[in-house]
């Protein structure tokens with residue numbers, strides 16, 4: 367698909383403004399430890415925010431330091447995070463990441479990612495098994511406030527419906543959207559689009575009539591304005 371980037375960028379700016387008016391301008395406020403955020407994001411895969419936080423809290427309670435997790439038996443780590451689901455997949459992934467970071471650096475510290483360019487930081491994180499585009503972007507955006515745009519299932523769906531992207535995969539959507547969103551809008555746009563997907567632009571039966579961005583939406587125009 368060929369993208370007219372200036373047109374798409376001005377469309378994104380209008381949508382950012384409308385969503386900010388509806389849900390408030392979201393500001394990134396405080397940093398988290400990068401490794402904490404990475405593990406939290408892995409725990410969030412295929413589960414709800416609530417159970418992910420519970421799994422993370424139980425993991426930290428059982429193993430107060432990441433070094434404890436690195437040295438623990440995989441079955442004990444899985445037991446600690448089982449509330450979040452897929453524990454038998456997530457526990458080995460987490461342990462493997464900790465082992466690799468430790469082997470590379472001799473310590474469990476990823477704060478140095480704050481000092482390298484965004485693309486370099488993304489590429490570093492993508493080398494870990496179980497870390498995809500969304501996990502890498504979430505880690506950098508939430509932990510460090512970096513303007514790296516994560517595309518989750520809500521954002522992928524809305525971006526296709528609105529007409530910001532074609533029928534591409536979520537991974538492809540990361541590259542396309544990243545270059546069209548102003549860095550200062552990345553955080554607010556991400557948070558507000560996820561909220562919009564949960565509250566209005568549902569996967570089934572989107573509530574287009576009450577949607578604040580319907581005038582910008584190709585799906586709405588095709589469905590309601592061309593009949």
Ligand code: SF4
Pocket residue numbers: 524527528566567568572573574575577578579580583584585586
């Ligand atoms: S108009 Fe409908 S399809 Fe388009 S973004 Fe709004 S809710 Fe989603």
